Amino acid sequence: MTVLNASTRRPTTWAAPPLDWKVRSVCRNSSTVKADDFFTTSKSGQDRAHAACLSCPVIVECLQATQELDSGTYRWGIGGGLDGSQRFALESEALLGHVPNLGMARVLVSPRWLLRLRDLRGVCGSLEEMTAALREQGLMVDEVTVRVAVWWSGADAPRMAWRRSGEWQSLRARLRGEYLPTILVLKGQGVSSLGIAAYLGIPGQSGARAVTEALHVAAKTGEVAA
Ligand code: SF4
Numbered sequence: 001m002t003v004l005n006a007s008t009r010r011p012t013t014w015a016a017p018p019l020d021w022k023v024r025s026v027c028r029n030s031s032t033v034k035a036d037d038f039f040t041t042s043k044s045g046q047d048r049a050h051a052a053c054l055s056c057p058v059i060v061e062c063l064q065a066t067q068e069l070d071s072g073t074y075r076w077g078i079g080g081g082l083d084g085s086q087r088f089a090l091e092s093e094a095l096l097g098h099v100p101n102l103g104m105a106r107v108l109v110s111p112r113w114l115l116r117l118r119d120l121r122g123v124c125g126s127l128e129e130m131t132a133a134l135r136e137q138g139l140m141v142d143e144v145t146v147r148v149a150v151w152w153s154g155a156d157a158p159r160m161a162w163r164r165s166g167e168w169q170s171l172r173a174r175l176r177g178e179y180l181p182t183i184l185v186l187k188g189q190g191v192s193s194l195g196i197a198a199y200l201g202i203p204g205q206s207g208a209r210a211v212t213e214a215l216h217v218a219a220k221t222g223e224v225a226a
Pocket of ligand 1: 062
């Protein structure tokens with residue numbers, strides 16, 4: 001497409017694609033959230049950014065566009081309601097064949113369902129339990145879709161079960177005992193320990209170390225090939 005460059009007054013053959021959805025974004029039109037809030041390490045700033053995203057009518061479009069930009073090494077800042085680690089986790093979900101239904105995730109954070117979602121997050125012990133409870137109420141959702149909705153609602157949504165009745169195990173033992181097959185599949189797909197930790201919901205360097213140690217111990221004890 002040929003357009004006239006506004007500053008040089010010369011024709012150019014490239015024009016930016018239409019970005020109509022951005023015109024409707026909350027972050028562009030709100031005075032309660034600043035651009036810095038999407039890139040800060042401050043909890044209050046991040047909370048403002050997440051709250052803006054939760055009320056944003058273009059959260060789905062924004063998440064998809066942000067994920068396209070993520071396809072390099074960096075996943076920086078909050079976009080489409082998710083932080084870099086959550087988007088990192090979604091990449092592993094996709095490698096395992098779990099693709100969220102973002103339209104349905106939006107339904108789950110609509111005024112009709114949001115309170116119910118938050119209640120379930122408080123009483124259920126895992127994504128699996130939450131998903132089953134929502135299905136009993138007639139919502140045909142899968143775990144990764146619920147995971148995105150819980151993230152959007154402002155809570156964490158690890159793949160590892162988050163409530164255990166009177167039982168205690170070290171993180172490393174849990175990783176080896178329950179999640180080693182998944183860890184190995186993701187390792188085989190070239191996902192780093194940091195990415196696997198993000199997928200499991202134990203993000204950051206300490207989570208990555210736990211994954212590496214679990215693999216190391218499993219190799220030493222012959223559970224997997226070194
Ligand atoms: S989802 Fe969040 S980051 Fe994306 S346009 Fe809306 S408010 Fe901005």
